[in-house]
Amino acid sequence: MRQPPRYLTFRVYQGVDLSQLNPVQNASPTERRMDIFALTWRLPIIVWQILFFVGPLLFMVAMSFFLVKNYVMQETFVFDNWSKMFSRGYFRDSYFLTLFLATLSTIVASLVAFPASFALAFKVSESTRRWALFLLIIPFFTSYLVRIFAWYVILAESGAINAVLSTIGLRPYTMLNTKFGTIVGYMTLTLPLVVVLQTFSLANVDRNLVQAAHNLGCSPWRTVYTVIIPLAKTGLIVAALFCFILSFGDFVSPYYLGGSKPPTLPILIIDTTKSGQQWPRAAVIAVVMMATLITIAFAAITLAYRKRASR
Amino acid sequence: MTFKATDILKPTRREILKISGAAALSAPFVSRAWAQVTEINMLAWYGHGEADIVGEYEAANNVKFKPKYYAGGDNMLALIAQSPPGTYDLILSDGEFVQQLNAAGYIEEMNAADYPFDDMLHSDFEKFPGHWKDDKLYSMILRGGHLGVSYNKNSVSAEEAASYKCFWKPELKGKVGHFDWHLPSLGMMSLYNGNAASLFDVDEAAWTKLKETTLSLRPQVGGFFDYGGTFNSLKNGEMQAMCGIGDWITGVLERDGAPVASVIPKEGGIQFTESYSIGKGSEKADEVTKFIQYMMSADGQVKSAQMKAYPGFCVTKAGRAKLQEVDPKEAARSGQVEGNSNDPIALINEGRIHYRDIPKQQSLEDWNDFWSEYKNA
Missing domain, CATH: 1.10.3720.10 (MetI-like)
Known part of the structure; x- marks a missing residue:
């Protein structure tokens, strides 16, 4: 029978599932490399989302408290x-x-x-x-x-x-x-x-x-x-x-x-x-x-x- | 012979000499061409920076216009306010916003002697409201257009169109459109209420009455449109009458043979006025002055009157005469012929035209707020 990949097996110590507590810390060097590998691939989308979604969204929320005087926006905090x-x-x-x-x-x-x-x-x-x-x-x-x-x-x-x-x-x-x-x-x-x-x-x-x-x-x-x-x-x-x-x-x-x-x-x-x-x-x-x-x-x-x- | 990628990095001595020679010989021409083209940043309504207006001038004077188009005076003011000084060399604005441009210090003083004030078709154009301050010129009137009742000739007769009352005609229910800007539409409702010359200067009671009149029109309204939507809905017959526009839209459709027209009703009409100013801090004021002089010349005025995006009438006598000479059809269509019942200058003389302005006793925000309420009613 085919064995499941090692990173899917649980390692139990004194009845505690260590992988659930801190999978990265308890991972083997190979697993850690995989995590870095996975993170590297995820990084562009995370950066993209921060720059072009979260950032503008936060700015938009902040802008809703600004005021406009003589067609120029003034950075204030009013409701x-x-x-x-x-x-x-x-x-x-x-x-x-x-x-x-x-x-x-x-x-x-x-x-x-x-x-x-x-x-x-x-x-x-x-x-x-x-x-x-x-x-x-x-x-x-x-x-x-x-x-x-x-x-x-x-x-x-x-x-x-x-x-x-x-x-x-x-x-x-x-x-x-x-x-x-x-x-x-x-x-x-x-x-x-x-x-x-x-x-x-x-x-x-x-x-x-x-x-x-x-x-x-x-x-x-x-x-x-x-x-x-x-x-x-x-x-x-x-x-x-x-x-x-x-x-x-x-x-x-x-x-x-x-x-x-x-x-x-x-x-x-x-x-x-x-x-x-x-x-x-x-x-x-x-x-x-x-x-x-x-x-x-x-x-x-x-x-x-x-x-x-x-x- | 085999080609190696490294060959390209190792040209022979002869090749180097050939390339260097070619570059040396062509460089003066390239750099001269680059150096001579002057870029002029223009802030204007759509159409003013298009080839039919500036194309000939660009070719003859080796300048290149870089237009930035806006829609509405508020939008124009905001674009200038949010840009560093000197961003725009040439600003085309609606007449009523020149005062605000000047008050905010966005435009340069102009030399009145540079322009043909002795050739104006009407004395009002010589000292147009807001264009002068302390006897100094800040903006040069380029052209104008009149707003009144715009209608489809198949469903509204000329007699009916002689009053804004035609908008309430039962047969037009759901067929009256609005140009989606509060100033001209509410201005027309104000004229209908009999406010005449003080159409934008209404007290609280008149403002309340103006709102009531406008709301009573709401069941007739089929939609609120921008330029493209207004144009299409009149063209395909979806709207049979339009409030807030004039010949600047129906004129384009008329040229294409659509059965539409615009008239100034008995209650009066509104004039939009377009004027040129030189942007504060512009390093190309001389080139801009030269271009404004060209547009004020007979040839420039004809180009403006024939503008493909939307027509406007000439403000100089020489411009009108030239239009009648080179394009009598357009001159007749737009009433720019002495004795024509729709002659824009005659209409001004008769006191039937009022220059568009901003609200005097209420804020623009009050008018805009009501406009949003009206659209939701």
Whole structure:
């Protein structure tokens, strides 16, 4: 029988698992070299994250306490910006609208993507799946803004969809500058990504378990709900989370397809910086957005992994 | 013959002589070319540093403009405030922000004798508000444009467009757009309320009434747009009327044959004014002065009037005459012909045009706050 690697074996001394206390200290020279090796590889991403994520994030939090006088930011520590933004009704309205639209986008994208992902994972050949995934990635080669402007031609009252509807006697529908337009924009941004992530997740489901469910008399629908979805749950939740994050922070769709009517938080950030160069107040909005996203991401990841561990 | 990587590091004596000779002979030309091109850093609205405006001048004078574009006076002030003195040689600003540029010490004094003040189309342009202080010139008016009712001729008649009231027309519900900037839109609402010349100088009661009037328009509004969005929504017919703009957008669409137009309604219109200033600490003030003189010449004024990004009217008599001569179609379209009902100068003379300004009795922040509330209403 093949022995597990030495670094996976526990060394017990007087009933205490030493490797759990301090794995590095108790490691052999070979293991220590491995740790240094692993750390060396991890170092670039750690440095990157500190420089370009943690650093700017901390600066943004600090900036939310600054003041702007004569268009110049002054480094102070006052709560004026926070009290100002939280006392504004439009800030609360924008917050809940953004939350609602991002949630709706996540639900719609997950539901629309699932049948396509399921077909790609279970119903088509390996070659077809590769081509389909390649085609799903192609939209990312072009500018998101250009793709959004392309929707003008399709969704306008004089556009392609209404032209088709008019042939069957239906009146033109207003789709641009509505919440529907915003959701279409969000789908343009997120749907290909959600399909790709869902497909990867579903393709990794153990076929033997699906076969076993069939053999035990489980109907196809029940197999999907009780076997496939629980097994692919982590990937499905991660896909939904990506969709939420991208939609929540998107400026382009609500502005150009939703007509900024009413504005979402990213639009409010632009509005705030445009007039009076109130970057500190924009920082307050950004911090609130970050806190919301971190909370939701943490909850989603917890949900994604919790039951899997207990199974 | 085999090639070794080390060969490249060991050229023959003849090769060294050839390379050195070529370098020695070409160096004076290269360095002369480099030395003669003067880079001028320009801070302006989009379009002013594009080839259709500066291309000919660059070629003739061996200068190169490096434009930095902004959107809105606030943005412009912030960019200057956050840059070291001397960063921008040439600043194109909206007329109402010149005073603030000067107060903050961001612009140089200019020599009035360098510019054609004796050739102005209107006396207001000779001593334009904010451009002079203590009888010293700080900014040179380049061009202007009028903001009023912009509409689609297929759904709004010329008679209806003669008043801002047309924005409330029931058939336009969801079809009225706003250019997403509070100053021109709220300015128009102020004009509709009858504030006329004091449209930006409103007391508390008038400010409250202005907010009520604006909020009553909200159900009609189909969206809030930037330049690209405004342009597209009018072009594809999604918006049938637009508040906060004028010929500077519909003019571009009209040139392409779109059924849109802008008129100054009976309540009056707003003028945007664009002016050149020399950045404080610029080491290229002489080159910048020369360029401003070019733009104030008849040829420069025509280029400005024909600007592809957005048109503006000439402010000099020579510029207008030249436009009528070289591009009569554009002169007629933009009303820059004496006797035309839309002649911008005649409109000013009739007292129907008010120069855009910043709020006098409220802060910009008050107006912006209300604008955000309005968008959320």
